[in-house]
Amino acid sequence: MKEYEKTGVLSLKDLRLPNEKQLEKGVAIIECVQHIPCNPCVDACPFDAISMKDINDLPVVDFDKCVGCGQCISVCPGLAIFVVKHIMDGKALISIPYEFLPVPSVNDKVEALDREGRFVDTVVVKKVVKKGKTWVVTVLANVEDAMNIRNIRV
Amino acid sequence: MRIQNHPIIDFKQKKKITFYFNRRKLEGFEGDSIASALYANGVKVFTKSLRYDNPRGFFCGIGKCASCLMRVNGIPNVRTCIAPLKENIKVETQEKLPALSSAEFNKQHKKTLTVDLLVVGAGPAGMCSSIEAARQGASVLLVDENMDVGGQLIKQTHKFFGSKQERAGTRGIEIAEELKKEIKKLQEQKKINLMVNSTVIGYYEGEKGKHRFGVVKRKGYSSIFYEVVCRAVVFSCGAMENMLLFPGNDLPGVYGAGAVQTLMNVYGVKPGNRVLMVGAGNVGLIVSYQLLQAGVQVDRVVEAAPVIGGYHVHAAKLRRCGVPIYTSYSVKEVYGRNCVEGAVVVKLDENWNPIEGTEEKIKCDTVCLAVGLTPSTRLLSQAGVEMEFIPEAGGYVALHNRFMETTVDNIYVAGDSSGIEEASTAMIEGKIAGVAASLKLGYNQNAKKLLKQYLEELDRLRSGPFGEKPRIAKEKITKFLEKKT
Numbered sequence: 001m002k003e004y005e006k007t008g009v010l011s012l013k014d015l016r017l018p019n020e021k022q023l024e025k026g027v028a029i030i031e032c033v034q035h036i037p038c039n040p041c042v043d044a045c046p047f048d049a050i051s052m053k054d055i056n057d058l059p060v061v062d063f064d065k066c067v068g069c070g071q072c073i074s075v076c077p078g079l080a081i082f083v084v085k086h087i088m089d090g091k092a093l094i095s096i097p098y099e100f101l102p103v104p105s106v107n108d109k110v111e112a113l114d115r116e117g118r119f120v121d122t123v124v125v126k127k128v129v130k131k132g133k134t135w136v137v138t139v140l141a142n143v144e145d146a147m148n149i150r151n152i153r154v
Numbered sequence: 155m156r157i158q159n160h161p162i163i164d165f166k167q168k169k170k171i172t173f174y175f176n177r178r179k180l181e182g183f184e185g186d187s188i189a190s191a192l193y194a195n196g197v198k199v200f201t202k203s204l205r206y207d208n209p210r211g212f213f214c215g216i217g218k219c220a221s222c223l224m225r226v227n228g229i230p231n232v233r234t235c236i237a238p239l240k241e242n243i244k245v246e247t248q249e250k251l252p253a254l255s256s257a258e259f260n261k262q263h264k265k266t267l268t269v270d271l272l273v274v275g276a277g278p279a280g281m282c283s284s285i286e287a288a289r290q291g292a293s294v295l296l297v298d299e300n301m302d303v304g305g306q307l308i309k310q311t312h313k314f315f316g317s318k319q320e321r322a323g324t325r326g327i328e329i330a331e332e333l334k335k336e337i338k339k340l341q342e343q344k345k346i347n348l349m350v351n352s353t354v355i356g357y358y359e360g361e362k363g364k365h366r367f368g369v370v371k372r373k374g375y376s377s378i379f380y381e382v383v384c385r386a387v388v389f390s391c392g393a394m395e396n397m398l399l400f401p402g403n404d405l406p407g408v409y410g411a412g413a414v415q416t417l418m419n420v421y422g423v424k425p426g427n428r429v430l431m432v433g434a435g436n437v438g439l440i441v442s443y444q445l446l447q448a449g450v451q452v453d454r455v456v457e458a459a460p461v462i463g464g465y466h467v468h469a470a471k472l473r474r475c476g477v478p479i480y481t482s483y484s485v486k487e488v489y490g491r492n493c494v495e496g497a498v499v500v501k502l503d504e505n506w507n508p509i510e511g512t513e514e515k516i517k518c519d520t521v522c523l524a525v526g527l528t529p530s531t532r533l534l535s536q537a538g539v540e541m542e543f544i545p546e547a548g549g550y551v552a553l554h555n556r557f558m559e560t561t562v563d564n565i566y567v568a569g570d571s572s573g574i575e576e577a578s579t580a581m582i583e584g585k586i587a588g589v590a591a592s593l594k595l596g597y598n599q600n601a602k603k604l605l606k607q608y609l610e611e612l613d614r615l616r617s618g619p620f621g622e623k624p625r626i627a628k629e630k631i632t633k634f635l636e637k638k639t
Contacts, residue, residue, distance in 0.1 A: 005461040008434075008469030008479045034466050035618040038315035040323035055317055056618030075323045077313035078467025100447060101161045117476025133162050133325070134313075151474040 004033065009115045012147055018063040026068025026085030026093070029147075030059050032078060044075040070095050074131035083138075084146045092146035093126060095138040103135055104128060104154045112141055113151040120145050123152070155194045157422045157448050162311045162325070165422040174244045187301070188234035188245055189215070189222050190421035198406040198493050200224065200234065204250055209492050211406025215413025216306070217299050218394040218530065224248060229376060235413070238301050238351070240374070264379045269295040269347065270595055271588075272367060272384040274354045274533065277305020278577045279569025279584035280390035281333040286588030286604075287388075288345035290597040295347045295382060296337070297354055297369055303337060304330040305392055306412065307577060309419040311447070312440055315465075319611055320578045327419075329577075354382075357537040365537070365564065386564035386591040389534050390584055393527035393548065393570035398432065401487040407494025411441045411524035418448045426520030430497050431455040432485050436464035436576075438524030443471050445522075453518050456483040456499050458506060465620070486513060488521050497521055529571045538562055542634045546627035547573030553635045556609060557590035558583055561638060566591050573627045582612045 004010050010031055018027045028050070030041065035056045042050050042059065049065035050072065052058070070083045073095055083095040094112075104110050104125045112123040120141075127138035141149050157165060168183040175192060182191025189200070189212055199209040200222045212222035217236035226232040226245050230252030234245070273284045276298035284296045296303070310326020321329050340346040352371040358381075360366030365387050369380040395410030397403065407426065409417075411433070414425045429450055431442045434457035442452045455472065460482050462469045469479060486500040486508060501512035528549040535541050539552045539560035552560045552567045559566050566587040569580035586608045593601040616625050 001461060004466055004469075006481050008462055008466065008473040010466075010470065031470065032467060034620070036315055036465055036467070036620060037317075037615045037618050038322060039317050043318060044323075054617070055614055056621075075313075077315045077323055078465065079471055080467045099161050101159050101449075103161075113474060113476070115470065115474050117474050150470075 016060075017147070020086070022063040022066075023084060023086040023092075023146075026083060027063050027066045028061050028068060028070070028072055029082045029084055030061055030072075030076075031080045031082070031150075032059055032076075036078070038077060040075045040077065041072040041081060044072045046071060070136060073097050073136045074134040079134070082150060086143055086146065090143050092141055092143040093138050094141055094146055094149050095127075095136050096150065096152060098135045098137045098152065099133070100154070102154050104137060104152070108154070110139065111153040112139060112145065112149040113153055114148045115150050117151065120149050123149070155196065155424050157418060157424060160422070161447055163327070163419060163422070171239055171241050173239060173242060176246055182239045184239075186239040186421055188224070188226065188232070188237045188239050188243075190417060190423050191239045192234070192245070193417060193425075194421075194423045199247075200406070201247065202250070203404060208404055209406055210404050211493070212409065212413060213397070214395050214410050215416045223252070225252060227374075230254070235416075236300050237372070264381050266381045266383065267295060267347070268383045269293045270385050270597075271295070271591055272297065272354075272365070272382055272387040273390060273588075274387065275305065275390040275392055275569070275571070276300075276303035276348070276350070277390060277392050277569060277580070278307050278329075278333070279580040279587075280305070280388065281337060282581045282584030283388045283390060283566075283568055283588035283591075284346050285333065285336050285340065286585045287592045287597075288340045290589060290592035290599050290601060292592040292595060292597050293347075294340075294345065295349065295384065297349045297352045299351070299353050301350060303334055303348065303350065306415075307333075309415040310577065311419055311444055314578055316578045316615065320581065320615070326577060349380075352380075354533060357533060385595055386566065388558075388566040388568055388584070388587045388591060389531075389552070389571055390567070390569045390580075390587075391530040391533065391571040393529050393574055395523065396526045396528055398485070398523055398525050400485055402489055402494075405488055405490050405494050406492065407490065407519055408488055408521045408523065411437045411522050414520070414522050415441050415444065418450070419444065424448055424450050425522070426494075426518070427451060428453055428518045429520040429522050430485065430499070430516055430518045431522050431524060433457060433524035433526070434459075434462045434464055434469065434479055434481065435524060435526070436468060438522075439464040439468035439472060441522060441524060442477060443468065443475075446472075446475055446477070452477045453516050454499075455479045456485060457481045458484045458502055460504075484508070485521065494519055494521055527570060527574045529574060531571055534560065534565070534567060534571070537565055539565055540634075540638055542631070544573065544627050544630050546623045546630065551627075551631065553631055553638065555632075555635060556586075557605070558587035559590060559594075561635070564591065564594065573624060573631070575624045579612060579615055579624065582608050582615070586612070
C-alpha cells in the first residue's frame with residue numbers, strides 16, 4: 001500500500017521530477033499517479049510534450065519538449081497539473097489551478113499552502129488567467145518552496 | 155442558507171414565490187422544489203417516524219425515498235424534494251399516516267400513447283439512449299420524475315475524466331446542457347416526446363410483441379394517467395443512496411451525498427455550515443470539494459476502509475485545502491435534539507471493528523453519507539426480467555447481454571440501474587441500448603458500426619485498475635446469463 005492511498009498526500013518520491021535546467025525553462029509537473037482512463041492533457045499540449053500509449057497509462061511529460069506554457073493546467077479534470085519555473089534571485093513562479101472565490105488579482109498577497117493545506121509562506125500573485133471556469137493563478141515564491149506550494153488561500 | 159456567489163455555478167436571480175407551510179407564509183424562488191424552498195427558510199424537520207415520533211429530515215433528495223412526504227393542497231404523500239414550488243400552494247406536514255385526500259382527482263379517461271421505444275429515466279444513460287434511438291429513426295417517449303431532464307448530471311460541477319469522445323475535461327453540468335439541447339432539437343422534429351414530472355408506475359400485460367406501462371403525469375399536484383404501449387423499453391432509472399446503521403442516523407441533518415449535491419448545486423441552498431463526510435470514494439471526495447466551493451466547512455472525511463477508494467487527484471484537491479481524510483475510521487453515532495448537533499467518530503481495527511477509547515466528538519450540523527449506491531430496479535423486476543444479486547454491481551441487477559438487452563425480449567437496461575458505475579460509462583451504455591433496441595426494431599442507420607465503436611469505447615474505459623469492479627460485475631452478469639439460457 002502506498003502512503004498516499006491512505007493520506008491523499010503525495011511525497012516528492014512519488015513523482016518524476018525535472019532537472020534544474022529544465023526547471024529554469026519552466027515545466028509542467030503532473031501529479032497524476034493512478035491509472036485513470038483519462039487523456040485531455042495529451043490533446044491540450046501544443047508541443048506534443050505529454051504522451052500516453054493507452055488511455056489508462058500515466059501521462060509522461062517530456063521535460064525537454066515542455067515549455068511550461070500551462071495549456072494543460074485548466075483542462076486536467078483532476079486539477080493535478082502545476083507549472084514550476086525557476087527564475088533569478090532564488091525565486092520561482094508556480095502556476096496553480098484554482099476554483100474558489102474570491103479570485104485574487106495581480107499583485108495581491110495570498111497565503112501559499114502545501115499538499116496538506118498547511119501555510120508555507122505569503123506570496124505575491126503575478127498572473128491570473130481564466131480558462132473555462134478554472135482559474136490559473138501564478139504566484140512568486142522562494143525556490144525552495146516551489147515543489148511544496150500547491151494551493152493558495154486568498 | 156442561499157449561496158450568493160459560486161465559483162462554478164451562476165445562480166441567477168429568480169422570481170419570488172409565496173407559499174404556505176403549516177399556515178406560515180414563506181418565500182421561495184421560481185425553480186425551487188418545495189423541499190429546497192423549505193430548507194432555505196430553515197425548515198429541516200420534514201416528517202416524523204411512525205413508531206417513535208422522531209423528527210426526520212429528507213434523505214435522498216432525488217425522489218427515491220419517503221423522508222420528505224408532505225400534503226400539498228390537500229393531496230397527501232407528495233415527494234416534496236422533486237415537486238416544483240408554485241405560487242400560493244399550501245404545504246403541510248403529515249401526522250403519521252396521511253389522511254385520504256379530500257382534493258378532487260382529475261376525472262379524466264386514460265390517454266394512450268403508442269411509441270417504438272419508451273425510455274424510463276432521463277439521466278445520462280436515458281438521454282443518450284433517447285438521442286441515439288431517435289437518430290436511428292425510432293419514435294421515442296422519454297419519461298422522467300423530475301422537473302427537468304439531466305438526472306444527476308445537472309449537479310456534477312466537476313470536470314469529467316475520459317477521452318475526447320466522452321467529452322473529457324467538460325463539466326457534468328455542461329454535458330447535461332449539451333444533451334438537453336440535442337433532446338430539444340429532436341423534440342422539435344417530433345422524434346422524441348418528453349414527459350417530465352411523470353412516473354412510470356407499473357408494467358401491465360400487453361398484446362404479443364408489445365410492452366404496456368402505466369405512466370402518471372403530475373399536473374399541478376394532481377395526476378393524469380397514461381397508458382404507454384411500446385415495442386421496446388430502456389430502463390435507465392439510476393440508483394438510490396445507501397443508508398448506514400448508527401444511532402441517530404435518522405436525525406435531520408443526516409443526508410445522502412446526492413441530496414446535499416442537489417440542494418447546493420441545483421437549488422443553491424447550503425445544507426449546513428459544517429459537514430462530516432462519511433465515505434472517501436469518488437462521490438464523498440467530490441461532494442466534499444463542492445461543499446468547500448459552496449462556502450461550507452468540511453470538518454473531515456472518514457472512511458471505514460484502510461485506503462481512500464476514490465481517485466487520488468480528488469483526495470489531493472481536498473487535502474491541499476486542509477481537509478483531513480481519516481481512513482479506518484467510521485461514524486459511531488450522531489447526536490442532537492431535533493437536528494444534528496455533532497457526531498462521534500471512531501477508529502476501526504483491521505476487522506473493521508471499533509477500537510474502544512478512540513472515539514472523538516466532532517461539532518457539525520450535517521453528516522453526509524457517501525457509502526455507495528443501490529441500483530433502482532423495481533420496474534425491471536416487475537416486468538419479469540431475471541435478476542441476480544451482484545455485490546460489485548451494488549445489489550440486485552437485471553441480467554443483460556453486452557447490447558444491454560435483458561432476459562425479456564426488447565427490454566433493455568442502461569446506466570446505474572444496470573450496475574453502479576460512472577456517468578461516462580452510463581452514457582455509452584445508454585447509446586448502446588438505444589442503437590441496439592432500434593436495430594432490433596428494424597431501424598438501421600449505420601447501427602452495427604456505431605455499436606462496435608461504442609462497445610470498444612466502453613471496454614477501453616473499463617480496462618484500467620479503476621474499472622475492475624464494474625468489469626467483475628459485468629463478467630458475473632454474463633456468467634449468470636449463460637447459465638439461464
